[in-house]
Amino acid sequence: MRNGKTIEEKIFKILTGVACYSLIAILGYIIFIIFRKGFSYLTIEMITQLPTGGYYYGGEGGVLNAIAGSLYIAGGATLIALILGVPAALYINSHLIRHKKTQNTVRYILDSLWGIPSIVYGAFGFTLMIWLGMSASLMAGIITVAFLITPIVIRSFDEVLSTIPKGLHEASLALGSTRSQTAFKVLLKQGFSGLITAVLLAFGRGIGDAASVLFTAGYTDLIPTNLDEPAATLPLSIFFQLSSPIPAVRERAYAAAAILTIIVLIISLSARFFAKRYSKSNLK
Amino acid sequence: MLNKTIRSRITDSWMLTALVIILFLPLIIGLALFLKSIPLFHISSLPCLLFSEDWAPNAGEFGFWPFIYSSLYVTALSFVFSAPLCLLAAIYLTEFASKRLIQIMHPVIDILAGIPSVIYGMWGILVIVPLAGEILAPFFNIKSSGYSVLAGGIVLAVMCIPYMLNMLIESFKTVPYGLKEAAFSLGATHWETIKHVLLRKSRPGILSAFGLGLAKAFGETLAVMMVVGNVIQITGNPFKAAYPLPALIANNYGEMLSIPLYDSALMFAALILLIVVLLINLIFRYFIVSSHAVKI
Structure with missing residues (x-):
């Protein structure tokens, strides 16, 4: 009996190990x-x-238009996400701190928002664009991506804010500051490196997403100089070049993919760095 | 003093407005997509739209079944590949592996979860499509270009692995050590403890990791679209091409405004995706929330 058990354990240990290493x-x-x-x-x-001119037939050139477009869109979207996301996250942790049930429901909904596929945001952005009478442009791309990444900003910032000791919050209120003063002067300061992590995460997601900008940002060979001009993005540029029958164009898609991967890697590594620093420099 | 109250009021309402906007976002998206797809309901009933196989936008026939079927097929296939592998690997990482390995793996998994889907798609074209077309298909005596349901399933599975693995590890970590110690002290082997304590205790976590992985796979667009072939057909053969819902939307936005009702049809496809994914998310996240409530 004992023997059978150890054999079973051995088998599963090997099996899980093989799964993990593969x-x-x-x-x-x-x-x-x-x-x-x-x-x-x-x-x-x-x-x-x-x-x-002949770039898509194997001619000279690079993908600076897409790199710039992606940075613009992700940057602009992150800015909007901050304007909406920071107060929302602070509200959850200052005004709703006594209402555990509401807090949990809000978090539950935000988590579910995180799961909505980006193509749906893209379709929604497109509908919105038509209603507002806009054409595919940098602005439309920024707004769509902003919707996509705001839940990410809120939830990852909220995750850090929720670890701030309640005593700090109470001390601030006891000194006579209002809830929103507490939120912006105490919580924001305490959770600042958490905010940077949240921003970097959102920026990384925004720069890599293609399905949401497919309808809304358009595509161009130029660097946009105005919000109503179309903008190219790196993921779409990779996608279009990959579908080319010309090997030289496809090869440049591989190079563009390496550029995108490096950008995303840098962003997520620095996000981790700031997350680590947060845990060191915070009041306990 | 008055100044302070007014300022507080203004920031308060700004904070609340921001939160309310975001919370109502899924409703707003759903409503917008629904309003756009209303014209479609004038020509056909809902069951007819969902289960008809006739897709001819030029003739005004919109049957979504081939796309829904393709989505379900690819998602199911990816689940079959990724779920068991993730579960076993998560057990190994949390129970058997050295502390160092999990310390290294955690950031690596996080980073991989952040890699854009177009990169996974490219990897699929470079590696999986030739694998399916030139090695696996001839092995089964089938002719295939490689752009197939199988390739889509594999790429999706790989994309979902970091995501699922992360959630599984998180849920295994929340099992209190005391429970495992109790099992050990009763004479259970390590594997018995895993089987009867760890897996049982984290059942809601495992279920939700699987569910959310499914939802992610169902809504994934670019990576799948690049390897799945995009041919409208209903087939049981994994070496044949398929055409999932997200690919339908992404591929046809160009012609959407030139054919009547086509834009409604694509928005309806987006609406289906939204409803399915949101429902799965709400249901499986509820498992997590309710399991936290009864934690010992």
Whole structure:
């Protein structure tokens, strides 16, 4: 009996180990393929030049238009997400602090919002755009991506705010400050590095998302100079170039994919760095 | 003093407005998409739209079944690949592996979860499509270009792995150590403890990780669209191409305004996606919320 148990345990230990290491291998393999393919075609022109006339037939140029467009859209969307998200997250943790049930319901809804596919945001952004009489533009892209990433800003900032000791909050109220003063002067300060992490996460999500900007931002070979001009984005640029039958164009898609991966990696590594720093510099 | 109260009022209402806007966002999105898809209901009934197989936008026929079927098929296939693998790997990481491994893996999983779907799609084209078309299909004596349900399922599975794994590890970590110690002290082996205590105690967590993984797979657009072939057909053969709902929306937005009712149809497709994904999310997240409420 004892023997059978140990055999079962051994079998499952091996089985789970194999599953775990094969996952690690698969995930490592993805990164390996992206970088190996990408770096062999990555040139300095890719990052510093706009596409020229014959670019999509293998001509000269780079994807600077897409890099700039992506940064603009993700940056603008993050700004809007901050304006909506920071007060909302603070409200949950200052005004609703005595209403545990409401707090939980709000968090529950926000978490569910996080799961809505980006193509749905894209379709919604498109409808909104038509109603407002806008055409596919930087502005429309920014608004759509802002909807997509605001729940992310709120929930990840909220996650940090909820760890702030209640005593701090009470001390501030006892000194006669109002709830919103407490929120902006005490909670915001305490959770500031958490906010940076939240912003970076949202920015990273915004820069990598393609389905939401597909309808709304349009595509162009130029760097947009105005909010009502269309803007190219890096994920879409990769997508379009990949579907080209010309090998030289596809190769540049690999390089563009490596650029996008590096940007996303830098963002998520710095988000982790700030999250670590937060836990050190906070009042307990 | 008055100044302070007024200022507080203003910031209070700003904070509340921001929160309310966001909380009503799913309703607003749903309503907007519904209003846009109303013209479609004038020509056809809801069951007819959902289960008819005739898709001919030019003739005004909109049957979504091929797309819904493709979505379900690809999602189910990805689930079959990813769920068991994730569950086993999560058990290994939390129970058997050294502390170092999980310390390394946690950030790695997080980072992988943040990699854009277009990158996974590209990896799919480079690796999975040739694998399906040139190695697996000839093995089963089937001709296939590789752009297939199978390729879509594999790419989706890989995309969902970091996401599911993360949630599974989180839920295993919340099982109190005392419970496991109690099982050990009763003479249970490590595996018995896992089977009877860990898996049982985190059942709501496992269920919701699986459910949310399904929802993510169902709504994923670009990566699937790049490898799944995008042919309108209903097939049981995983080596044939399919055409999931998100791909339908993403591929046809260009012609959407030139064919009558086409935009309504695409918005209706988005509405289906929204409702399915939101429902799955609400149901499975409820498991997590309610399991927290009764925690010992």
